[in-house]
Amino acid sequence: MPGNDLTLLMDAAKDAGEIAKRFFRSEPQVWDKPDGAGPVTEADLAVNAMLRDRLMGARPDYGWLSEESEDDPARSTAERTFVIDPIDGTRSFMEGNATWAHSLAIVENGVPTAAVVYLPARDKMYHAETGQGAFHNDAPLFVTGRDTMQDATVLAAKPNLFAENWKGGAPPLKRHFRASLAYRLSLVGEGRFDAMMTLRPTWEWDIAAGMLIVQEAGGVVTSPDGQELVFNNRKPQVAGVVAAGPRLHDQITKALLT
Secondary structure (H helix, E strand, O other): OOOOHHHHHHHHHHHHHHHHHHHOOOOOOEEEOHHHOOEEEHHHHHHHHHHHHHHHHHOOOOEEEEOOOOOOHHHHHOOEEEEEEEEEOHHHHHHOOOOOEEEEEEEEOOEEEEEEEEEHHHOEEEEEEOOOOEEEOOEEOOOOOOOOOOOOEEEOOHHHHOHHHEOOOOOOOEEEOOOOHHHHHHHHHHOOOOEEEEOOOEEHHHHHHHHHHHHHOOOEEEOOOOOOOOOOOOOOEEOOEEEEOHHHHHHHHHHEOO
């Protein structure tokens, strides 16, 4: 891995956390993004600016894709691209909830190869790189071994479990929720929940890092119809996400109407 990309991401995430915490629970300035894309705070922008300077300064030949940057078409020809969400869970950040995260990934030829999801307000650092396992701080991560949907715990918004989305009606899953998609994926990798899912089109920066964490913890992450997720698309979205241990993932994707 060039110059240890994972160390670069981890160090940058920690410094991003110091910036974000200066604004946290301090009534940061907020703007509404165009086209109903949600709020953005001065903390999001400050973190994004630092990360772009730091990461692109260290890897000038990499592409750049971030929620808070104007899209740069040059990323489409880059072999490796940073995929960044400066603050995943901005509304939680604004509400003073500690479950927001910095989500940082490097994607090589469409596949995440290094990933960090960092929750500064909880001092939780999830990280992974291809073939090296996934970790929460220094502890190795493993997905659960649950192999049936009966009473499995899933992180998802309510509409995902509506009966019309499933072949046999509402599934016997126990629903929980966290605002940050990156954190949801990390919690599945940690084995604290059995699965996560979202059936809506999903921005790449929300899931690229968390996907690798789940995979390196032994899990499977695909679109709801079981297709492989590819990143650094022209429009940086995928068609939803299902993440779980292999057997449960198979159960969920087979039961969905897709």
